[in-house]
Amino acid sequence: MELWVTENQTPNLSLSIRSTETLFRKRSDYQNILIVSTPQYGKILLLDNTIQTTEKDEFIYHEMIAHVALYSHPTPSHVLVIGGGDGGTVREVLKHQSVSLVELAEIDREVVEASKKYFPYLSSGFSDHRCKIIIADGTEYIKKMEGSYDIVIVDYTDPVGPASNLFSKNFYTAIHTSLNTDGIFVSQTESPFLHIDFIIKTHTTLSTLFPFVHVYIAPIPTYPSGLWSFTIASKKYDPSSPLRTDAIETKYYLPEIHKASFILPRFLKDALRTSKAI
């Protein structure tokens, strides 16, 4: 008998990965958590049957959600990550010497605990003295924080379902308020091939709040369509090229990759331009 884990990426599209073992399966207060071993992508974390992260390709997502924002700021010190309970984003943020505190606001304690147990490399930043884990709803937590952060990162894979209010104008306004006067916000914003309307809507909403709003892209094999977008909004610094030259260890990110990731295919560039003109 063969074991395969299948994600229905859309009603008409699914990705299946051969699995050798189910390591963890639990219904938490918020979602179904599943961790499997696979020959193709190593251990995989799924939440509500959606692939969140895999050992083999997680470096791209986590490097690109963290380093583009952090390299766009001259001295990022105080960082907030909302979601991201697996720890990958925190691990990348901590590579920057100027960071003195990274708070992780994750609603589901079970995800944090499971990552500590099954994904030691992903969760390696949790033991850093600069990391503070807060088990809380990020949309509530951020309301208390005024002018606290240099960088806010929304690291949640699904804009529908339990996290849908992580993509609302009220939430973005609270993020804007929580940022310092030269703060930067970044969020994953789904696939340019499958969710272009969502990308445009996010871009339009953020453009009413921030002077610099850009979409950038990176390939992520285990996410639907294999191409993913991030939207970055900045109060003072143009985030489309790195501001610092100090080097860190990476597998995907490079200063020239930072710049190239903002060069968008014509169909996406045109869609964003057209929507702004309206």
Next chain:
Amino acid sequence: MELWVTENQTPNLSLSIRSTETLFRKRSDYQNILIVSTPQYGKILLLDNTIQTTEKDEFIYHEMIAHVALYSHPTPSHVLVIGGGDGGTVREVLKHQSVSLVELAEIDREVVEASKKYFPYLSSGFSDHRCKIIIADGTEYIKKMEGSYDIVIVDYTDPVGPASNLFSKNFYTAIHTSLNTDGIFVSQTESPFLHIDFIIKTHTTLSTLFPFVHVYIAPIPTYPSGLWSFTIASKKYDPSSPLRTDAIETKYYLPEIHKASFILPRFLKDALRTSKAI
């Protein structure tokens, strides 16, 4: 009952697409040809159960295999496409005003005929007076051509199986001979995530023949891992930025995309550099 078409992208990974209708199914002298209708990606052409092209995402592959090479040449006139029986590459090549002749050397007449019938947009270039279709083995055909071409494009999706000799040193040498003194060669070279050894091998082999050899990348949702590589080799012009500014109609390609596609992720850049040092 639901109909799904599934490609086993690796022994441990498969992509499934819901299908509404099987339009064409035939065993030709060379391969199994299958054409299905799908809500996700429109009509899809599969050869030996491998997705070759889909109506919805074909523009990326065909624009990127054609325009990077053609825009790197000041006056591309005579072009050879080996494989590519669906016609998408020919269609893109013909967008360049300087092209006076594009020859298509496709071994399987059935693919050409099926594309004419089921993919009118893909095969639209076939009726252009500048297009000449040659039903022949490209590896044999090219041996007769000395200094004939400005551009040679190898458009075949699978380096194993019936087309494996399309990726050998003998074949590359014949291509080099078939090119004008300022000629350019480009080939698809699989996924950086799944076939990095193949990319390195191709790059190393071509580097013994051409002064300029570069790998560039583009996202293709229906190909394994969603990220694809192309390797370009040039006798005179550096292909990493466009040489001309005349505009054509595209959905993916832009002059800045041309340049950005040569900016490689660190893991790929390092792998290519390391292999060259040996």
